[in-house]
Amino acid sequence: MTPYFFTFGIASLFLVNPINFSKNFERLLWVLFIIYGTIFIGLRYEVGGDWLNYLNSYEKLIKIPPSEWLNISRFDPGYLLLNLISSFFNAGIVGVNLMCGFITMTCLVFFASKQPIPWVTIVASIPFFIIGISMGTVRQGLALSFILVALTYIDKNIIKFLFWILVASLFHKSGIIMLGLLIFKSKNIYFISLVFFLLVCLIWIAAQLAAVEILLLAYVLEPDYQSDGALIRIMVSTLPFLGSVLFYKEMVKSYSDYWVYFWIGIGTLFLLVLVSSFSTLVDRVAYYSIPLQLALWPRIISVQKNILLRGYFTVSFILGYLLMLFVWLVYANHSWAWIPYQVFWYGEYPISPSTLCQGYTTGFCH
Numbered sequence: 001m002t003p004y005f006f007t008f009g010i011a012s013l014f015l016v017n018p019i020n021f022s023k024n025f026e027r028l029l030w031v032l033f034i035i036y037g038t039i040f041i042g043l044r045y046e047v048g049g050d051w052l053n054y055l056n057s058y059e060k061l062i063k064i065p066p067s068e069w070l071n072i073s074r075f076d077p078g079y080l081l082l083n084l085i086s087s088f089f090n091a092g093i094v095g096v097n098l099m100c101g102f103i104t105m106t107c108l109v110f111f112a113s114k115q116p117i118p119w120v121t122i123v124a125s126i127p128f129f130i131i132g133i134s135m136g137t138v139r140q141g142l143a144l145s146f147i148l149v150a151l152t153y154i155d156k157n158i159i160k161f162l163f164w165i166l167v168a169s170l171f172h173k174s175g176i177i178m179l180g181l182l183i184f185k186s187k188n189i190y191f192i193s194l195v196f197f198l199l200v201c202l203i204w205i206a207a208q209l210a211a212v213e214i215l216l217l218a219y220v221l222e223p224d225y226q227s228d229g230a231l232i233r234i235m236v237s238t239l240p241f242l243g244s245v246l247f248y249k250e251m252v253k254s255y256s257d258y259w260v261y262f263w264i265g266i267g268t269l270f271l272l273v274l275v276s277s278f279s280t281l282v283d284r285v286a287y288y289s290i291p292l293q294l295a296l297w298p299r300i301i302s303v304q305k306n307i308l309l310r311g312y313f314t315v316s317f318i319l320g321y322l323l324m325l326f327v328w329l330v331y332a333n334h335s336w337a338w339i340p341y342q343v344f345w346y347g348e349y350p351i352s353p354s355t356l357c358q359g360y361t362t363g364f365c366h
Contacts, residue, residue: 008123008126008321008325034106042094043343047342048337058096076171076173082096082100104134107148108125108129115298116298117302120301120317124297124317124321127321132328136337145168151260154185184260185259234275238265238268241268244300250303261295261296265289271285
């Protein structure tokens with residue numbers, strides 16, 4: 001568990017650091033953090049709840065003929081492209097993970113740089129976004145990474161917002177649901193009607209895909225298993241939303257895009273109602289509530305005018321996320337898939353499904 005706490009500790013130190021760095025040195029720190037995060041995510045070996053699934057997926061995707069590359073009913077084109085690039089350079093699943101790590105870290109740092117206290121965003125991202133999602137459900141983690149970029153443009157450039165949402169949906173089709181935010185952007189009834197119509201059309205088209213039909217059957221119509229951590233993950237995202245509501249006037253006055261996170265927060269409260277009946281579906285959709293944590297915590301801390309109160313909020317925030325990271329790694333049902341953290345070295349470990357420990361899927365591999 002040491003690498004996880006080391007990563008969290010480094011980010012926390014930069015958050016509480018009292019020294020004001022020069023702009024050039026700050027840019028260097030961000031570059032170094034992107035490199036570190038890329039290696040941390042990309043060179044992991046047998047780490048992550050879906051490690052074996054993605055390894056098997058790589059073996060299948062690289063054999064797909066070019067005539068099938070745009071068949072979105074079978075796979076996500078964006079993730080397929082990363083696999084094909086890695087296969088071309090004979091880099092295997094490690095090459096795919098390195099590219100995924102670079103995309104994730106670059107998007108995260110870009111999003112954090114737009115927040116009032118960037119390192120609060122980074123600290124909040126480590127337990128759930130970096131460790132949980134980007135090392136677990138990789139494709140959805142990539143989609144969420146591009147959605148973070150899209151959210152920085154929703155109030156400034158609608159074309160760029162649409163572009164990045166489209167890119168996100170190329171890595172995981174569920175990313176398209178974030179287009180629904182445009183319904184709340186304008187009071188123009190014609191604009192709202194157009195967005196709603198397009199969203200319904202896109203959802204209907206997606207629902208015709210065989211892969212989506214299987215997911216609907218498994219998650220909604222005949223759910224056959226429960227996601228034990230769904231309620232906790234929803235509550236973690238709900239907390240900063242409720243905190244921001246307490247400072248509603250300051251939020252609206254200081255941040256023009258607060259409406260975005262307000263409506264994501266309302267949607268998250270709705271998920272709380274559904275979690276007992278559709279825990280797995282809610283758990284997957286709840287990934288898109290993570291921007292609440294990454295955007296609202298730095299804003300809640302920033303609007304505190306009293307320096308002592310700001311310090312109290314900062315320390316409480318760090319300790320709270322440290323506690324969540326500890327509890328998750330020690331007590332979560334699937335934490336075995338992340339422990340111990342191993343780094344891949346060429347020639348040292350086997351890297352094909354046939355040579356992997358078969359006990360990995362049962363939790364007894366390590």
